[in-house]
Amino acid sequence: MSDLPITAVPPVARPRDEAAMSRPLLPLRVSGLRLAADGAALLDGVELSLAPGGCTVIMGPNGAGKSLLLKMLHGLLVPGGGEVSWNGTPAAQATARQALVFQKPVLLRRSVAANLDFVLKARGRDRARRDTLLREVGLLHKARQPARLLSGGEAQRLALARALATDPEVLFLDEPTASLDPASVLVIERIVAAARDRGTRIIFVTHDVGQARRMADEVVFLHRGRVAEHSRADVFFPEPRSQPARDYLAGRIVL
Amino acid sequence: MQNIGEAFHLALSLVLSGEADLYEIVGLSLQVSLSATVLACAIGLPIGALIAVSRFRGRGLVLIVMNALMGLPPVVVGLLVYLYLSRSGPLGFLGLLYTPGAMIFAQTILIVPIVAALSRQVLEDLHAEYAEQFRSLCLTRWQSITTLLWDGRYALLTVGLAGFGRAVAEVGAVIMVGGNIDHLTRVMTTAIALETSKGDLPLALALGIILLVLALGVNAGVQTLRMTAARQAHV
Numbered sequence: 001m002s003d004l005p006i007t008a009v010p011p012v013a014r015p016r017d018e019a020a021m022s023r024p025l026l027p028l029r030v031s032g033l034r035l036a037a038d039g040a041a042l043l044d045g046v047e048l049s050l051a052p053g054g055c056t057v058i059m060g061p062n063g064a065g066k067s068l069l070l071k072m073l074h075g076l077l078v079p080g081g082g083e084v085s086w087n088g089t090p091a092a093q094a095t096a097r098q099a100l101v102f103q104k105p106v107l108l109r110r111s112v113a114a115n116l117d118f119v120l121k122a123r124g125r126d127r128a129r130r131d132t133l134l135r136e137v138g139l140l141h142k143a144r145q146p147a148r149l150l151s152g153g154e155a156q157r158l159a160l161a162r163a164l165a166t167d168p169e170v171l172f173l174d175e176p177t178a179s180l181d182p183a184s185v186l187v188i189e190r191i192v193a194a195a196r197d198r199g200t201r202i203i204f205v206t207h208d209v210g211q212a213r214r215m216a217d218e219v220v221f222l223h224r225g226r227v228a229e230h231s232r233a234d235v236f237f238p239e240p241r242s243q244p245a246r247d248y249l250a251g252r253i254v255l
Numbered sequence: 256m257q258n259i260g261e262a263f264h265l266a267l268s269l270v271l272s273g274e275a276d277l278y279e280i281v282g283l284s285l286q287v288s289l290s291a292t293v294l295a296c297a298i299g300l301p302i303g304a305l306i307a308v309s310r311f312r313g314r315g316l317v318l319i320v321m322n323a324l325m326g327l328p329p330v331v332v333g334l335l336v337y338l339y340l341s342r343s344g345p346l347g348f349l350g351l352l353y354t355p356g357a358m359i360f361a362q363t364i365l366i367v368p369i370v371a372a373l374s375r376q377v378l379e380d381l382h383a384e385y386a387e388q389f390r391s392l393c394l395t396r397w398q399s400i401t402t403l404l405w406d407g408r409y410a411l412l413t414v415g416l417a418g419f420g421r422a423v424a425e426v427g428a429v430i431m432v433g434g435n436i437d438h439l440t441r442v443m444t445t446a447i448a449l450e451t452s453k454g455d456l457p458l459a460l461a462l463g464i465i466l467l468v469l470a471l472g473v474n475a476g477v478q479t480l481r482m483t484a485a486r487q488a489h490v
Binding site: 071074076095096099100102106108109110118119122123146149166 | 393
């Protein structure tokens with residue numbers, strides 16, 4: 001296995017293949033995805049296929065490689081080996097058609113409205129949509145407030161609105177509700193579910209089994225950098241096939 | 256020569272008297288140093304931002320050189336600018352030598368490295384926070400740089416302040432290219448040096464007091480602005 005440092009894709013204009021741009025992004029095919037750092041395998045030959053539509057929840061214990069996998073699928077990290085193919089398009093060229101909501105929202109030092117204006121302008125979208133997006137996430141009344149004064153739940157809703165402003169075909173969420181109260185969690189879930197219902201493909205990382213049950217159409221369970229199980233949610237939760245998944249769902253320590 | 260107490264008393268009287276000569280010197284000092292600061296920011300901030308977002312072979316060496324240039328000796332800058340602006344120099348046709356323009360030119364060269372190096376540090380920290388989000392949004396390098404400069408604007412005020420402080424307090428470069436000509440290129444620092452050598456301590460002290468008050472005032476202004484921005488969570 002190649003033991004390469006974790007490398008970020010440099011922020012340069014990426015070549016555009018017009019034919020690829022007009023193709024749908026799904027299905028996704030991931031083969032032999034590897035990444036190692038300091039001799040330790042972080043991702044160890046991930047094989048994965050995702051069909052169009054719905055919500056895939058990625059679960060697994062800490063250190064299983066969930067966030068790394070998400071960033072590689074989004075083209076933010078270069079794998080040490082293997083391939084990510086979005087219907088024939090490499091991950092780095094698919095980034096612009098996707099959006100990622102990070103666990104800790106990164107908000108610009110501007111007002112709530114200006115945070116959305118920034119993305120709409122940068123991605124050439126209609127800026128008149130701003131208020132609609134803010135209303136959708138329940139932040140229209142805070143449009144003029146500095147974004148960094150928002151509560152954790154509000155900040156994450158703004159990050160979600162910013163992601164949706166780009167009209168992503170695929171929306172990645174990396175534990176977006178990890179430190180939020182139950183009411184905020186439900187609001188975020190409702191917004192994500194609405195995006196899914198409009199046809200956005202959702203790929204959602206979470207540790208919260210209850211949330212996974214509410215959101216998932218299918219579950220990918222990662223363990224030690226590999227896919228230990230990939231099944232429909234109605235199969236995974238009642239009868240997980242792999243031992244690590246059974247232990248995880250039972251609340252036992254998974255090493 | 257007066258004793259220090261008497262000199263201070265006379266200096267304060269001079270400051271309060273509103274003497275035209277004194278305030279002409281102060282005005283020119285501000286004009287030269289503020290112009291140099293604005294020019295240095297226009298040049299140095301984009302350089303700092305570009306280096307903050309870029310990774311290239313030899314970047315470490317560039318940082319070492321940039322940091323070293325922060326300590327450029329003013330007299331060396333004065334000498335180089337003198338050579339460039341003197342009649343036989345490559346920029347001699349501009350006729351700038353011994354004018355405020357030459358002093359602005361010299362101070363700009365002196366503080367560009369300060370602005371570039373300090374802004375690089377400020378913006379690199381900010382970029383570390385924003386980098387993944389920028390990549391996720393597929394921002395171009397230009398979009399990243401302009402966003403960093405805007406979002407870091409309050410922190411960058413301190414960088415500009417450091418540059419202004421260096422410019423308004425230096426004497427070596429401006430005396431070489433300005434010549435300390437009365438009513439033309441005499442600024443506070445050169446006047447202080449001259450009046451001290453002549454033994455006119457009250458005028459030197461008066462200028463020194465004004466220089467200190469200006470430094471305090473500019474610092475207080477910038478600090479107030481930063482605190483206001485911090486209250487609005489823009490810092």
